[in-house]
Amino acid sequence: MKTILITGCSSGFGLETAKYFLDRDWHVVATMRTPREDVLPPSGQGKAHRAVKAASPKATVGSAYEMAPAYPKTDSDDDRAAAARYHAMNNVFFLEAAMHGRYPKAFVGDLPYELMGFRAGDEKLLHAPLDWVGFHYYTRRIVSDASKEQFLGGGKFSGTEIETNSPGGRDPYTRFCSAMPTEGPLTDAGLEVWPRGMYDLVTQISREYNHPIIEITESGCGYLDGPDDEQNGRIPDDRRIQWYRGVLAELARAIADGAQVRAFHAWTLLDNFQWAEGYTERYGLIYTDFRNQKRTIKDSGLWYGRVAASNRLDV
Numbered sequence: 001m002k003t004i005l006i007t008g009c010s011s012g013f014g015l016e017t018a019k020y021f022l023d024r025d026w027h028v029v030a031t032m033r034t035p036r037e038d039v040l041p042p043s044g045q046g047k048a049h050r051a052v053k054a055a056s057p058k059a060t061v062g063s064a065y066e067m068a069p070a071y072p073k074t075d076s077d078d079d080r081a082a083a084a085r086y087h088a089m090n091n092v093f094f095l096e097a098a099m100h101g102r103y104p105k106a107f108v109g110d111l112p113y114e115l116m117g118f119r120a121g122d123e124k125l126l127h128a129p130l131d132w133v134g135f136h137y138y139t140r141r142i143v144s145d146a147s148k149e150q151f152l153g154g155g156k157f158s159g160t161e162i163e164t165n166s167p168g169g170r171d172p173y174t175r176f177c178s179a180m181p182t183e184g185p186l187t188d189a190g191l192e193v194w195p196r197g198m199y200d201l202v203t204q205i206s207r208e209y210n211h212p213i214i215e216i217t218e219s220g221c222g223y224l225d226g227p228d229d230e231q232n233g234r235i236p237d238d239r240r241i242q243w244y245r246g247v248l249a250e251l252a253r254a255i256a257d258g259a260q261v262r263a264f265h266a267w268t269l270l271d272n273f274q275w276a277e278g279y280t281e282r283y284g285l286i287y288t289d290f291r292n293q294k295r296t297i298k299d300s301g302l303w304y305g306r307v308a309a310s311n312r313l314d315v
Contacts, residue, residue, distance in 0.1 A: 042097035042126050049128035063098060064134035064217040067091040068141045069201040078145035082176035086143045089174050099209055101127030108147050108175045132262065133205060136218035139180060140197040147175040189222030189281045195246030202254040202261065213260050219247060220267035222281040225298065233296060235287050240300040245313055266304060270295065
């Protein structure tokens with residue numbers, strides 16, 4: 001059976017596309033990234049899930065989230081609690097809503113329901129049991145408690161995927177500070193190389209959500225290695241190979257320990273426009289000459305092809 005991945009299935013176009021392939025006996029994997037409508041984003045996620053299932057009950061539907069394993073800065077109870085709040089807010093805020101119809105304990109004190117626009121009965125809108133869970137992995141975070149510091153910012157709820165080290169924490173409700181450590185080596189993009197984080201995050205999500213089917217929807221590293229004129233334009237990027245080797249070994253260890261991981265998607269096939277960083281970072285397995293769009297497979301791309309073909313790392 002052929003498989004197609006369709007993103008953005010909260011849109012009418014996405015739904016019609018999914019239905020087209022389902023009617024032709026394709027296996028459709030649908031992902032959802034919902035906009036901020038007149039509903040809470042997590043309830044928009046539930047709305048999209050139900051719309052796809054209504055179009056065809058055969059569709060397998062999941063959501064993909066940006067995640068980073070959170071480690072407490074010290075062994076104190078306060079820092080451990082802060083790391084748990086980081087995980088709840090930045091990793092599973094939307095996932096908990098979908099799987100259990102509730103928000104996780106991401107706040108110091110009670111949940112600010114009124115500020116979040118939450119209304120009675122929204123639990124039913126949030127609940128949308130996913131067929132699989134997707135998340136991205138790049139590096140880890142070290143988290144410390146800020147609940148006893150003076151908060152110097154405003155009173156806004158800052159939402160998920162926001163990080164800061166300002167005094168008092170990122171907002172007056174979650175009260176933690178997070179930082180990317182430099183204990184391990186750094187990529188050219190400035191992210192710490194920490195393969196163990198893949199194992200820790202996959203096994204944590206597996207424990208907390210009853211061993212769901214997992215897809216690593218993004219994972220990769222930025223290095224600026226380019227063509228070597230002395231090697232006929234070959235691109236030796238051994239650091240990227242070692243990054244993937246370490247991360248995939250930790251993923252294999254998580255699978256051996258019971259995690260149901262269905263797929264790993266490398267970020268990315270081609271060097272491309274990296275959001276705010278533009279063309280200053282290169283994550284591709286294939287080198288793109290941005291002047292003329294010529295593409296050259298890097299050593300890492302050749303290695304990754306052998307890994308994919310053999311399902312082994314020692315190639």
